[in-house]
Amino acid sequence: MTRLSWFNVVSLTLGFAFLYLPMVILIIFSFNESKLVTVWAGFSTKWYGELLQNEAFLDAAWVTLRVAVFSSTIATVLGTMAAYVLVRGGRFFGRTLFSGMIYAPLVMPEVITGLSLLLLFIGIGLDRGIFTIVLAHTTFSMCYVSVVVSSRLVTFDRSLEEAALDLGCAPAEAFRLVTLPIIAPAVISGWLLAFTLSLDDLVIASFTSGPSSTTLPIKIFSSVRLGVSPEINALSTLMIAVVAVGVIIASLATKRAALQRRREEQLATQT
Amino acid sequence: MDASAFAPWEDPQAQPLIRFKNVTKSFGTFTAIDDLSLDIFEKEFFALLGPSGCGKTTMMRMLAGFETPTSGVIELAGQDIAPVPPNQRAVNMMFQSYALFPHLSIWDNIAFGLKRDKMPKLDLQERVEAMLKLTRLEQFARRKPHQISGGQRQRVALARSLAKAPKLLLLDEPLGALDKKLRQDTQFELMDIQETTGTTFVIVTHDQEEAMTVASRVAVMDHGRIIQADTPDRIYESPNSVYVADFIGDVNIIQGQANPGEGDGYRLFWTEGQPPLIANSTKSFSAGQTCHLAIRPEKVTISAERPEDAANAVRGKVLDIAYLGNLSTYHVELPNGLVIKAQTANTRRISRRSFTWEDPVWLSWTATAGVLLAN
Ligand SMILES: Nc1ncnc2c1ncn2[C@@H]1O[C@H](COP(=O)(O)OP(=O)(O)OP(=O)(O)O)[C@@H](O)[C@H]1O
Ligand SMILES: [Mg+2]
Numbered sequence: 001m002t003r004l005s006w007f008n009v010v011s012l013t014l015g016f017a018f019l020y021l022p023m024v025i026l027i028i029f030s031f032n033e034s035k036l037v038t039v040w041a042g043f044s045t046k047w048y049g050e051l052l053q054n055e056a057f058l059d060a061a062w063v064t065l066r067v068a069v070f071s072s073t074i075a076t077v078l079g080t081m082a083a084y085v086l087v088r089g090g091r092f093f094g095r096t097l098f099s100g101m102i103y104a105p106l107v108m109p110e111v112i113t114g115l116s117l118l119l120l121f122i123g124i125g126l127d128r129g130i131f132t133i134v135l136a137h138t139t140f141s142m143c144y145v146s147v148v149v150s151s152r153l154v155t156f157d158r159s160l161e162e163a164a165l166d167l168g169c170a171p172a173e174a175f176r177l178v179t180l181p182i183i184a185p186a187v188i189s190g191w192l193l194a195f196t197l198s199l200d201d202l203v204i205a206s207f208t209s210g211p212s213s214t215t216l217p218i219k220i221f222s223s224v225r226l227g228v229s230p231e232i233n234a235l236s237t238l239m240i241a242v243v244a245v246g247v248i249i250a251s252l253a254t255k256r257a258a259l260q261r262r263r264e265e266q267l268a269t270q271t
Numbered sequence: 272m273d274a275s276a277f278a279p280w281e282d283p284q285a286q287p288l289i290r291f292k293n294v295t296k297s298f299g300t301f302t303a304i305d306d307l308s309l310d311i312f313e314k315e316f317f318a319l320l321g322p323s324g325c326g327k328t329t330m331m332r333m334l335a336g337f338e339t340p341t342s343g344v345i346e347l348a349g350q351d352i353a354p355v356p357p358n359q360r361a362v363n364m365m366f367q368s369y370a371l372f373p374h375l376s377i378w379d380n381i382a383f384g385l386k387r388d389k390m391p392k393l394d395l396q397e398r399v400e401a402m403l404k405l406t407r408l409e410q411f412a413r414r415k416p417h418q419i420s421g422g423q424r425q426r427v428a429l430a431r432s433l434a435k436a437p438k439l440l441l442l443d444e445p446l447g448a449l450d451k452k453l454r455q456d457t458q459f460e461l462m463d464i465q466e467t468t469g470t471t472f473v474i475v476t477h478d479q480e481e482a483m484t485v486a487s488r489v490a491v492m493d494h495g496r497i498i499q500a501d502t503p504d505r506i507y508e509s510p511n512s513v514y515v516a517d518f519i520g521d522v523n524i525i526q527g528q529a530n531p532g533e534g535d536g537y538r539l540f541w542t543e544g545q546p547p548l549i550a551n552s553t554k555s556f557s558a559g560q561t562c563h564l565a566i567r568p569e570k571v572t573i574s575a576e577r578p579e580d581a582a583n584a585v586r587g588k589v590l591d592i593a594y595l596g597n598l599s600t601y602h603v604e605l606p607n608g609l610v611i612k613a614q615t616a617n618t619r620r621i622s623r624r625s626f627t628w629e630d631p632v633w634l635s636w637t638a639t640a641g642v643l644l645a646n
Contacts, residue, residue, distance in 0.1 A: 162337050163370035165357040167384030167435065174358075177383075181374045 023240060030233035037228050047234040057235060060219035064199060067130060067215060071137035072194035078138065079145025079194075080187055084175075086146070087153040105143045113140055114207030121208065128210035136208040137198040144197060145190035152186035192250075196243075277487065278502075279312040286349065288313040288439065288471050289334065294343035296329055296495075303329045305495035306343070316465055316472045318482035320518070321492030327475040328367055329495075331441045334473070335364040347439070365432040367443040367475075369424050371416040377427050378403070378412040384435045402430040405460060407453075422448045429457070433464065442474040446481065454478075458485050479519050483507070491515045507567075513644050516565040521600075523571070523611045525564040529556035529643065537643060539564055542607040549582045552643040566641030568614035573601055573626065574633050581635035587611065589630045601626065603634055 004012070030048075034041035051057060086099045105113060117136045126132060156179070164174035180187070202217040209218060216239075220232055279285040287310035296304040303326045311317045319327045332338045333345060336357030344351050352360065363384070371380055381402050385395045403409045406426035411419050416427065425448045432440060445461075446454045462485055465472055476482050482489045483503040490500035491514070499506060499515045510516035513524055525548065527541030537556060538547035541564075548564060556562055577584050587603040590610060594617075601613045613634055626632055 157368070157370065159366050159368055159370040160372060162335075162357070163364075163366060163372070163431075164383070165337075166335055166362075166364050167431070168358050168387035170358055173387075178372055178374075182372075 026233050027237045027240065030230060030237040032230055032233075035230065037230060037233070047230040048238075051231050051234050051238075054231065056214075057216070057219060057231075060214050060216045063130060063133075063213050064216040067133045067137060067205075068195050068198040071134045071141060071198045072191050074134070074138045075142040075145050075194040076187060076191040079142040079190060080149050080183075082142070083146040083150035083153055084179075087150050088158075102143050102146055105140045106147070110140075110201075110203040114204040117204065118207040128208060129213045132208045132210070133205050133213060133215065136204050137194075137201060140201075140204060141194035141197045144193050145187075148190040148193060149183065149186050152183045156183060277314070279315075280310065280488065285312060287311060287346075288315075288348055289473075290344075290346040290349075291330075292344045292346070294333070294340045294345060296326075296333065296338060297341045303495050304333075304340075307495065307497055309490065309497055309500060311471065311473065313471055314465070314469050316462070316474070316485055316487045318486035318489045319473065319475045319492060320477075320479060320482050320489055322518075323477075325492045326495040327492060328443055331364060331443055331473065331475065334439070334441055335362055336360050361438040362441060363432045363435055363437040363439075364441040365428050365443055365445050369416075369428040371424060371427055371431075373416055376413050376415055377408060377419070380416065380427055381431050381434050383431065388435065398434060402434050405433070406430040406457075422450070422453070425449065426457075436468055436470065439471045439473070442472065444475050444477065447477065454481070461485060483519075489519075491518055509642055510565065510644070512646055513563050513565060516642070516644065521568050521612060521614075523566050523568065525566070525609065525611075526561065527564065529560050529562045530558055531556065536638065539643070542605075542609075545585065545606075549638045550641055550643050551638050554643065554645070556643065556645065560645070563644045563646075564641045565644055566636060568600060568612040569598075570636055570640040571611060571613035572635050573603070573613040573615060574635065575625065575630075577633045578635045582638040583640075584633050584635040585611075587632060587634060589626050589628055589632055592626075592628070601632075603632060 029037055029040075031043050031045060032040055033044040033046070082102055086095070086102070089095065114136070117132075117139065121128060121132050160178055160182070161174050164178040165171065169177060200217065201215075202221055205215045206218050206221075209215060214222075216235075220235065223229065223232060279287075289309075289311040291307050291309040294304055294307045295302065305326075307330075319330065321327055329338060333340055334347075334352075336352070336355065339353060344353070346352065347355075347360070347362075372383065375383065378399060382395060382399045385398055390398070400409075403412055406429060408423060408426055408430065411423060416424055419427070425445070429442070429445050432442070442461075446457055449457060458481060461472065461474075464470065472485075474482075474485065486503055488500055489503050489506050490497045491506065492498065493514060499511045506515065506519055510519065516522045517524070525539070525541050527539040527548070530538045530540065530547065532538050532549075535551050535553060537550050537552055539550055539562070540547045550564055572578065572581075585605055587605045589601055590604045591602040593600040593602070597617055598614055599617055601615070603611050603613060605611060611634055
């Protein structure tokens with residue numbers, strides 16, 4: 001292993017400090033005994049206990065989770081279909097317009113997306129609640145999915161689908177048996193992306209949520225406005241933990257897959 | 272099989288299995304297939320031969336249903352196949368790029384088409400095993416395509432297309448990546464399969480020897496047209512153009528002016544100060560018409576003395592000798608600078624070879640040895 005020069009050490013430290021210092025402080029203060037967020041008064045886990053008693057937070061967490069699962073799943077289906085049509089559909093009337101428009105929500109300010117959805121829901125008399133948040137999140141995360149999936153589809157060897165057709169598959173069957181299994185990693189990462197986007201979202205959710213359907217980010221944001229409580233710190237720490245565990249599992253899985261592949265390749269060269 | 276007995280293309284009553292009627296295929300402004308008409312008959316082993324980019328794959332893709340002709344009609348057993356989608360055609364294709372499914376094992380790749388036909392499990396297993404055996408892939412059955420070599424992949428692709436035993440099988444360069452021994456074995460296997468199943472084969476190959484070995488007829492293509500479609504021996508012995516003569520095997524081309532003699536004999540004036548060459552031709556040429564005498568190297572005899580009764584004899588000196596083991600090819604330069612190749616069988620040891628570099632020699636051939644071609 002090569003030794004790092006002092007310059008590299010400094011820049012590495014600065015970079016990591018910049019990224020993680022705020023989070024570290026937050027985590028430390030979540031274990032603070034005192035109710036005052038800025039004064040350290042000894043170690044305690046009591047805020048975690050209180051958090052588990054707090055119905056409002058638990059409800060919000062449950063709403064958020066449901067919204068994220070539903071919206072990311074619907075967005076994945078729609079986004080994959082859109083990507084498939086855009087990459088494979090050949091030339092059809094309005095193709096350029098359609099492909100331009102599907103990416104528009106990527107660059108659209110969230111406030112505008114949220115506001116326009118709100119106007120739409122009011123216009124058609126849809127009561128705001130979980131359902132409307134799911135719709136809204138599907139709308140904006142679907143284009144992320146379609147970007148991820150279409151970038152995989154353009155490098156996909158078309159003759160594989162042709163071979164499937166040639167061997168007697170109907171087009172839908174060819175998609176299910178050949179295309180989908182091969183592009184599955186892109187579809188899954190599209191789903192994960194949509195899921196985290198939905199988990200994070202504050203702006204669009206606050207436009208489209210109703211009184212009975214507060215998501216966690218909305219809840220946190222509104223309680224912070226009344227003053228930061230150590231309870232919020234505890235909640236945030238939990239969220240960080242969940243995300244960290246997710247990332248670690250994902251990277252372990254990728255590593256295992258790579259190892260598996262290498263083993264198989266070794267096996268292949270042995271005979 | 273008696274080659275003379277199987278010749279449906281000679282029979283005007285015979286119904287072709289495949290009929291291309293004035294088929295043109297354009298990609299934008301580029302014409303890949305140019306007003307092509309062709310009949311392929313049932314149980315034929317039809318080889319497509321031609322330089323890269325001449326449209327062989329495009330023809331196959333139209334038969335398989337992945338391209339539609341820009342104009343013209345393709346008929347399969349008398350039916351226009353344009354409205355039939357690829358998955359409903361009794362046609363299987365082996366792709367030039369193999370197109371193996373990367374997420375499936377070799378076994379599942381081969382079984383893929385059979386499963387679509389809902390073949391009973393036991394029959395399916397038997398069929399797949401038979402295909403694995405045929406292509407000598409038994410010990411690779413559980414591997415994925417990325418875990419085997421290029422030649423093995425090619426055999427998987429072949430096995431997968433053979434598995435369904437279709438009425439028409441399209442093979443796009445099926446044996447290119449195999450070594451010579453395995454290739455010859457597989458060629459004979461293919462001919463065997465063809466005879467036992469009666470499947471019609473259309474095969475693309477860059478290897479003319481392969482085309483000559485396996486095919487009932489060979490089509491030589493150029494720029495989206497078929498220049499000549501005929502039996503291998505006729506393609507070789509009586510090509511219809513310099514292009515075909517040159518494409519198949521080695522050939523000497525001597526350009527000159529034809530002058531009709533008696534019967535079907537012609538005199539070819541080919542250079543100043545030399546007697547004309549004598550050649551018979553079934554095609555007629557007008558006096559003074561520019562034409563080409565195409566003559567195969569093995570039909571040219573090389574000797575130290577002028578042969579007594581040769582119809583054609585020219586002097587030259589040995590420029591180069593290519594030793595091919597069983598054969599030697601002499602490159603002989605004529606006084607006008609033209610280089611003629613003459614081939615002899617090496618029945619003696621090399622040390623006793625009769626000619627060496629710079630030796631003056633005579634080349635001779637008979638009046639029927641070559642063909643006269645207009646272009
Ligand atoms: N989809 C396409 N779009 C545009 N041009 C094409 C397309 N497919 C084929 N061509 C062109 O048509 C011509 C014939 O292609 P084809 O693949 O049939 O050649 P080939 O005879 O199979 O050549 P090879 O021996 O190299 O495989 C080529 O010049 C190719 O560039
Ligand atoms: Mg090709």
